[in-house]
Amino acid sequence: MLDHSDRNKLVSVSGLKMYFPIHTGLMQRHTGDVKAVDDVSFDIFEGETLGLVGESGCGKSTCGRAVLRLYEPTEGSINMGGTEIGKSTPRELRPMRPFMQMVFQDPQASLNPRMTVADIVGEPLQEHTDLKREDRLARIYELMDAVGLNRDFAHRYPHEFSGGQRQRIGIARALALNPKFIVCDEPIAALDVSIQAQVVNLLEDLQKEFGLTYLFISHDLSMVRHIADRVAVMYLGKIVELAPRDGLYDDPKHPYTQALLSAVPEPDPTAHDSAERTILTGDVPSPSNPPQGCNFCTRCPQVLDRCRSEEPEFREVEPGRFAACHRLNE
Amino acid sequence: MTDTTTNQAPRNQWWDVWDQFKTHKGALLGAGFFVFMLLFVYLGPYVWGIDPGHIDPRVRNQGMSFAHPMGTDQLGRDMFARMMAGGQISIAVGLTAMLLSLVLGTFIGVLAGYFKRIDGLLMRFTDLFLALPLLPLLLVIVMLYRDPLRAAFGPETGIFILIVFVIGITSWMQTARIVRGDVLALKEREFVLAARSIGTPPHRMILRHLLPNVMSPIMVSATLGIANAIITESALSFLGLGFPSDFPTWGRLLFDGTDWLQRNPERVIWPGLAISLTVLSVNYIGDGLRDALDPRIRGR
Numbered sequence: 026m027l028d029h030s031d032r033n034k035l036v037s038v039s040g041l042k043m044y045f046p047i048h049t050g051l052m053q054r055h056t057g058d059v060k061a062v063d064d065v066s067f068d069i070f071e072g073e074t075l076g077l078v079g080e081s082g083c084g085k086s087t088c089g090r091a092v093l094r095l096y097e098p099t100e101g102s103i104n105m106g107g108t109e110i111g112k113s114t115p116r117e118l119r120p121m122r123p124f125m126q127m128v129f130q131d132p133q134a135s136l137n138p139r140m141t142v143a144d145i146v147g148e149p150l151q152e153h154t155d156l157k158r159e160d161r162l163a164r165i166y167e168l169m170d171a172v173g174l175n176r177d178f179a180h181r182y183p184h185e186f187s188g189g190q191r192q193r194i195g196i197a198r199a200l201a202l203n204p205k206f207i208v209c210d211e212p213i214a215a216l217d218v219s220i221q222a223q224v225v226n227l228l229e230d231l232q233k234e235f236g237l238t239y240l241f242i243s244h245d246l247s248m249v250r251h252i253a254d255r256v257a258v259m260y261l262g263k264i265v266e267l268a269p270r271d272g273l274y275d276d277p278k279h280p281y282t283q284a285l286l287s288a289v290p291e292p293d294p295t296a297h298d299s300a301e302r303t304i305l306t307g308d309v310p311s312p313s314n315p316p317q318g319c320n321f322c323t324r325c326p327q328v329l330d331r332c333r334s335e336e337p338e339f340r341e342v343e344p345g346r347f348a349a350c351h352r353l354n355e
Numbered sequence: 356m357t358d359t360t361t362n363q364a365p366r367n368q369w370w371d372v373w374d375q376f377k378t379h380k381g382a383l384l385g386a387g388f389f390v391f392m393l394l395f396v397y398l399g400p401y402v403w404g405i406d407p408g409h410i411d412p413r414v415r416n417q418g419m420s421f422a423h424p425m426g427t428d429q430l431g432r433d434m435f436a437r438m439m440a441g442g443q444i445s446i447a448v449g450l451t452a453m454l455l456s457l458v459l460g461t462f463i464g465v466l467a468g469y470f471k472r473i474d475g476l477l478m479r480f481t482d483l484f485l486a487l488p489l490l491p492l493l494l495v496i497v498m499l500y501r502d503p504l505r506a507a508f509g510p511e512t513g514i515f516i517l518i519v520f521v522i523g524i525t526s527w528m529q530t531a532r533i534v535r536g537d538v539l540a541l542k543e544r545e546f547v548l549a550a551r552s553i554g555t556p557p558h559r560m561i562l563r564h565l566l567p568n569v570m571s572p573i574m575v576s577a578t579l580g581i582a583n584a585i586i587t588e589s590a591l592s593f594l595g596l597g598f599p600s601d602f603p604t605w606g607r608l609l610f611d612g613t614d615w616l617q618r619n620p621e622r623v624i625w626p627g628l629a630i631s632l633t634v635l636s637v638n639y640i641g642d643g644l645r646d647a648l649d650p651r652i653r654g655r
Contacts, residue, residue: 093552115556122554135545138651139567148563149553182650198549 034104035238036069036092036206041101041111043084043091047313059313061087063262064101066339069206074232074239076253076270078246078285082309084262085242086130089208092240093125094118106205123153123202130211132191136183142169142194143179149201168197171234172227189220193227200231208240213248221245225252246289250274258282261320262312264339268346278348280327319351327352375647382643385636392633396442407436407603416619425625429615434608438625441603446633448518448588448604453580455523460530461573465561467531468538478535485528490594496521497596514598518591522584530576537569571645578641582634589630605630 042065044058061084069075079085091098094110102111110121126149129135136145146165150156156164166176172193183191192212199207209228213221225248231237243249249256250270257267258281266279277283284303291297305324310316316323322332332351339349376382400407411431418426425434467477497517504513541547541564550564589606591597598604600611605626612622646652 090548095548095551115554119554119556122552125552127549127552129545129549131545135549137546137550137564137568139570139649140563148550148555152553152555152559184651195549198553 032070032072034068035071035106036240037102037104038068038092039066039102041065041088041091041103042099043087043096044099057313058099060262060315061312062091062098063312063315065259065262065264067257067264067267069238069240071205071238072232072236073254074241074252076249076256077240077242077259078244078249078256079259080244080285080309082312083259084312085244085259086210088259089127089210089240089242093127093208095127123149124204125206125208126199126202126204128192128195128199128207128209128212131215132188132195133183133215135195136191138183141180141182142174142186145183145194146197146201149198153202164201165197168200171200171231172197187220188216189223192216192220192224196224196227196231200235203235204237206238206240208242210242211244212241213245214243221248228252246286258285261309261315263320263349264347265321265350266346266348268348272343272346278342278346278353279350280325280352281321284326319349371653372647375653376643379639379643379646381639382647385639385643388632388636389640392442392629392636393446396439396446399439400436403436403439405433405436407432407440408601409433409436416615418619419621426619426621428611428622434622434625437603437608438605438629441605441608441626442629442633444515444598444602445585445588445605445630448515448522449581449585449633452519452522452526452584452588453577455519456527456580456584457530457573457577459523460527460576461534461566461569463527464531464534465538465565465569468535469542469557469561469565474535477531481528481531484525487525489525492525493521493591493596494594497591510599511602514602518588518597521591522587526580526583526587530573530580533572533576534569537572538565541565541568570648574641574645574648578638581637585630585634 041062043062044060046055047057049056065088077085090096092103098111102109106124108121110118143165146168147161150161150164165179169176174193213224216224229252241253253270255269256273257264260281266282277286284305287302291300303326307324310323318334319332319337322328329351337349337351339347342348342353409432414427415429415431417423423433423435425438427433463477467474500517504517507513508516547564550560588597588604589609592604592607593610598607608626609623615622
């Protein structure tokens with residue numbers, strides 16, 4: 026499980042930067058950048074699930090969208106199944122689209138309210154295949170079966186479904202072209218707990234059935250522990266720690282990961298009250314003006330002097346475990 | 356148990372639209388009235404055999420009678436026949452001018468909203484048109500092009516093209532601004548991002564995802580546009596820039612009637628009533644259509 030050296034890298038991201046420019050003043054001059062994703066590198070192996078966690082606004086979703094080239098990355102390379110797509114034009118990207126798909130956070134907003142389920146699920150087929158009408162409908166029914174939707178609902182509109190069903194429609198659309206790689210952008214955040222479990226189990230079943238690879242973005246640490254093989258922790262646009270799931274949850278290396286994990290609620294009331302929590306003070310600094318040195322130095326309980334001046338390198342601290350912290354370099 | 360017909364072919368979507376449209380009483384009434392009006396102005400002349408241009412000085416300025424249900428004007432022309440002839444032109448001008456301004460406004464609005472690079476340029480162009488003083492502009496256009504168009508297409512068609520064109524290009528700005536605003540908001544919705552992740556090219560993105568979702572404001576603009584076009588045409592006729600006086604339109608009849616307001620008030624009332632009721636019925640149709648075309652409302 027820990028040794029990935031024999032497995033193929035499906036996705037390889039290195040030095041990915043996504044800056045959104047800020048224009049101010051009368052002349053709309055370029056006065057700064059929101060560094061939503063700032064120099065992020067990671068690999069995803071074939072058939073695995075990489076969890077991407079972090080608090081709101083740390084750049085998780087932006088990272089996922091930039092990997093699929095829904096944004097123009099400022100810098101960096103993205104290797105998708107052997108093809109470099111970091112700088113490709115939309116025309117060059119189009120034949121790559123069936124390879125990589127996305128499941129969105131808000132199932133209500135991600136479905137066009139004026140299209141029926143068959144139209145929505147059939148759109149990728151219409152764009153990328155030349156199936157006849159009947160064949161396309163047959164494929165749509167097949168996909169609806171795969172995600173557990175009743176075929177009779179094919180000609181209904183999204184507003185007639187519940188949140189969980191809508192998310193299933195979104196998953197069916199993502200599966201339509203037999204992709205290898207799916208970015209799940211908080212697919213369960215907008216659902217209630219009982220439905221969350223259904224959707225996560227569905228995602229796991231589909232992974233087994235079709236050999237999918239996921240980038241699973243979430244802020245729900247226990248859910249990521251359930252589904253992910255490896256976990257990357259993001260803070261303020263950077264990955265601070267990347268490790269196999271069990272290693273990360275049992276023995277977090279980075280102070281931010283430690284603080285994040287200690288915030289997970291404990292179901293046992295006695296253990297809950299006696300838990301020694303690391304409580305972070307202050308707010309996340311603005312991504313348009315990150316602190317000098319380590320991004321986490323303003324809130325880190327174990328801060329050193331050099332953290333405020335020198336940026337820690339993101340490096341392998343143990344085999345298969347990466348972290349960016351000066352304390353681990355001592 | 357009883358449901359054995361699974362996967363049946365879907366019912367045509369337009370039946371659902373019609374079902375919803377039927378539940379809107381105002382729209383149904385409006386549609387009924389509009390159809391009646393169309394029949395009146397286009398088929399009416401075949402039933403009512405009097406020529407609207409026939410001058411009969413013996414029956415000048417008459418009130419309502421069986422021979423002339425809406426009376427006669429100062430030259431003894433039958434008002435009933437003139438209402439029919441005028442309605443043909445007024446409704447045709449209203450519909451075509453509305454279509455022209457709608458197509459132009461939607462086109463510019465969608466382009467400005469979707470393509471950021473040309474947004475500034477197109478919107479300043481729109482502002483330019485909004486800032487133009489319309490009446491002097493209309494005067495100049497009509498002055499310059501009336502005679503060439505008349506020569507090319509004949510007096511009636513030439514002036515019809517001119518009026519439709521003039522009204523169309525001076526009334527698209529509101530539509531463009533509303534559509535641009537809606538497209539800007541829609542563009543950030545996740546379903547557009549989802550379509551982009553599928554690799555949908557821009558023109559299909561606009562046709563499949565954006566235009567159906569900006570239907571409501573376009574529909575409202577359309578119904579208001581018909582009203583606006585009919586009224587602008589009346590104003591042009593009033594200024595003597597519209598159709599020549601021997602081609603009656605509702606606006607023209609209204610204008611001619613104002614001089615006789617004291618003696619024959621019905622000469623103003625009939626065309627006024629026709630304009631108001633037609634505009635009102637079109638507004639109600641638009642209201643009902645907007646609801647019927649929205650699947651979220653249709654389900655209820």
